[in-house]
Amino acid sequence: MIRLILVDDHTIIRDGIQALLSDVAELEVVGQARNGRELLDMLPHTPADVVMMDLNMPELSGFETMPLLREQFPEVRVLILSMLDHEKYVHQILTAGALGYVLKNAGKEEIVHAIRTVASGRPFLCTEIGLNLLHKAIEAPSSGGPKKPNDLSNRETEVLRLIAEGLTNAEIADKLFTSKRTIETHRQNIIEKTQAKNTAALIKYAMETGLLA
Template sequence: MTTARPPAGDPSGIRVLLVDDQELVRTGLRRILRVRDGFDIVGECDDGRDVVEMVAACEPDVILMDLRMRHVDGITATATVRTLRKPPPVLVLTTFDDDQLLSGALRAGAAGFILKDSPAEALIWAVRAVVRDGAFLDPAVTERVLRGFRRAVPEPREPADTGLTDRELDVLRLMARGLTNAEIGSTLFISEVTVKSHVNHIFTKLDLRDRAAAIIYAFENSLVMPSGGREG
């Protein structure tokens, strides 16, 4: 099933495309992401093969993407979306038994992930964070995903010579832990404007396209380690 709808509410609301093969899940998402809370569900589809067509039809600000679908899975669909000229960020919807797939979703260009059974307030926060900051990592599963990245690189690497300042490295590590710009600013006692400046410098110095790419870079270059590991 594929449906697209014109904006139903405030034109300044966040335009959301739902991609999930379970009608019950999509119904729940519609009930959470309401117009009165600043969201506009502009389209839905039940398989990844329809995503590009739907993006063209309804021009969403963000895509909520399931990983497991019948024909085209969420990882493949995310990678396809990222090839578009102006791709919207993809927030992956996951369950506890999907965490092995999440590193693949991030490599494909997903802006982050959130558990399907998260409280409504957490989902609302995550969608807004992805649109505002370009990434959101659910802390409930981030640690396991990080460990998955480390298993994919059996021999620990020495941290790369990034050319980043100490403060920029701090920002990158916190970004990779899933913190928003506001949370990074609070942690480092700097303004959100300063955080944004550091993030832009990180993108430029490392030749990275977006926040998701920066998170992958931090994982793959041993700048972030699972709990108990040393961060160089």
């Protein structure tokens, strides 16, 4: 069972999401909070696996709450649910420690997938943000930045983008019509080239180098 707390200053959003998730067997909404302050007050007596949190909130915003969560409740995984789709906000909050980011216009299937992915400890970016970042990367002029050492191959870049979307090795293999072992090899090559220690570090590398921004 995945225990979930919803954090948003709009009651209709919280209640709507709770109703949306009511028939998902492995999810249980154990609490609601209007802002980061209420969340921090709630967590000591309401244990949760995942917090799904808005960014723009009064008293204590998502940006302000994130470092406090990392310090006080490092075991809680954070999924951002926001209307802010600019890559700088995505980068800022993921760097601060959030594990996933989904837009409020996402459908039920994607929201449930995001919660499951984050609960399992894997990063998640919703499809719309992933596509926007991909389009920007494609449209960016080839000379628009310094050459990076240990450049990734086209296939490795493609694999890294899918990792950033929260896909598993098996899911990436299916999407690229190749074997899981091949994807594992690509992933290891990416880790060696970027010197990233884990998946979150890989995504941070991709965003900081402009690959996903």
